[in-house]
Amino acid sequence: RELATQVRGEFADIAKAKGLTVKAVYGGTSVSEQSKGVGSVHILIATPGRLDDLAQRKMVRLDGVRIFVLDEADRMLDMGFQPQVDRIVRRLPKDRQTMFFSATLDGAVGRIAEVYTRDPVLHEVELEGKTVEEADHRFVPVGSHEKLTKLIELARAEEPDGLSLVFVNTKRAVDSLARQLRAEGVPTVAMHGDMTQQAREKALQRFEDKHVGVLIATDVAARGLDLDDITLVVNYDPPQDDKGYVHRVGRTARAGRTGTSVTFVTPEQLGDVSRMAARLDLHEEFEHEGMKVAAPRTVFSGSTRGRRSGLRGPKRRR
CATH class of the missing domain: 3.40.50.300 (P-loop containing nucleotide triphosphate hydrolases)
Known part of the structure; x- marks a missing residue:
């Protein structure tokens, strides 16, 4: 919408x-x-x-x-x-x-x-565009009890000119996290599918006008966002798959600008997130934080298509 x-x-x-x-x-x-x-x-x-x-x-x-x-x-x-x-x-x-x-x-x-389609002509655009190349990919190990504190630190570091887009995986988590951030004095709006269209448009307008610096959203609710000023994307909950990661990160580092993507990694998520990072050729960024990439899982499949996204990370930080 x-x-x-x-x-x-x-x-x-x-x-x-x-x-x-x-x-x-x-x-x-x-x-x-x-x-x-x-x-x-x-x-x-x-x-x-x-x-x-x-x-x-x-x-x-x-x-x-x-x-x-x-x-x-x-x-x-x-x-x-x-x-x-x-x-x-x-x-x-x-x-x-x-x-x-x-x-x-x-x-x-x-x-x-x-x-x-009929008699189609195929045009392909590589994923290695500036949208992802200019993004700084970070994977941050955290305990579940540390996530809120770390998010507040990140959001406040973007103030007053930056915009932070935070992804969680459920509508209930959107409302809960938004309430917690507001209670800590961080101006925040929420957006998910159960909100009325009027409420969603109002929240998006406040975010776009920088009246608030943080938007909490699910993947579905954020899919239509097309803002050039988002400087930080936080995967408070990790994406469900590689494609989800690419779509989320694509919300920052737009129009030639730089941006940062931060993915929180709890101990129980370490294996899945590390394997995703490896598939996306982001293993160096993952290991930069002191974590190790887990061994690939054995998966029985009749197809090998679509395993690599073509995403490339920026140069490793010194």
Whole structure:
């Protein structure tokens, strides 16, 4: 939802100069309100659930679409939106241009790409861009009781000009950690899927305007963030997989700026996080903190695709 509003904002100035109209539709807001004028705009930016809903209610027709862009396709499928996207695609004219953006074309997402496109041309962008190369990757060993104190130290070091994005793995943890930080005098906002759209937009605006310096979020809630001023990403809880790490770190060191990614590692997480660091070629950064990379697990799999991300860390600190 946040990504839809941000993309609309980026389109607005360009569209105005070209005499085009733009509208964004997404869940968490009134269907009747968003349906106004939706059928007459030149550019419609939408989340799949809301667009599918509007189409089924016959509030918008898609048979006149000339260009169809599916962004963050892999994440949409991960979240279970394929049925909605399938229904949307069936309503589109066959004579159209389709642009399919995805972090990977492995497995199911690759098969879906073949179904949605016709005579496709593949453009690949390497992951070794400045977004990750300019980030300083740190893995910090902590006890569970030390995490809050360490986070407060890191967040305060970014004040007053930096922005800190903190990832946890559950909605309940978002609210709990935000309350603890506020109690310690650290201005903090939270964002997760159970909040109303209005509350999420308000929290994001306060963060973007630097009225608060810390945003606590889950992976899903933070996926739409596109801010150049985030100087610190903290994995308070480690990501679920390698791709999650790349997506999180990609929120800092943007637009040629530098940034820092800090991953807390408790003793029970040491093995999993160290193996992830090794797969991402970040073993030097991991071992720099005095920890050792665990031996790889034996995994039985019929495929060897997608094991390496191509992520490279910065030079080791002296």
